[in-house]
Amino acid sequence: MSNPLIMVVDDEVNVANSIADTIRDTKRYEVVTANSGQEALEQLKKHKNLMGILGNKIHLVLLDIKMPGMTGLELLKKIRHDYGEDIGACMLTAWEDAQKWEDATDGFVINYIRKPFDDKELIETIDKYFAGKEADMVLNTFEKHIEKRPELEKRDASQKKA
Helix, strand or coil: CCCCEEEEECCCHHHHHHHHHHHHCCCCCEEEEECCHHHHHHHHHHCECHHHCCCECEEEEEECCCCCCCCHHHHHHHHHHHHCCCCEEEEEECCCCHHHHHHHHHCCCCCEEECCCCHHHHHHHHHHHHCCCHHHHHHHHHHHHHHHHHHHHHHHHHHHHC
16 A cells, blocks of 8 residues: 655745655655646646545645745635545645634644744644544644734734834
């Protein structure tokens, strides 16, 4: 049986490849990369099982937010629309504000990891997801968002004044 397939979506090729290498080094997961939202959609289409009837070979998507064309959050909405919650999603991004967190948690992400990220946190997130703890992870991410909301809103407001 093959290892679970993960897709890394980041417009910076070196960053996507570095993340993919970190995941591959565990020898527990297969990884494909996409450098745009459109390329990610093509990868999802390419990896459908039996024309989508049996789901998708890609089980988890790691998404950057700031990308040209389609942002990671727009891609997340498209994935949820086209594939439901059958494909897990984790934000892996340098961009954070109250609205981005809101959009991410609305998309039922399993985690929101800030770049630069800790390799150990990334692998722990992936391992927990594939251990069947997705529901707990989505809830924990939502709770983390609620806790961070006042801090993010205060920071967002001060940035708007500047």
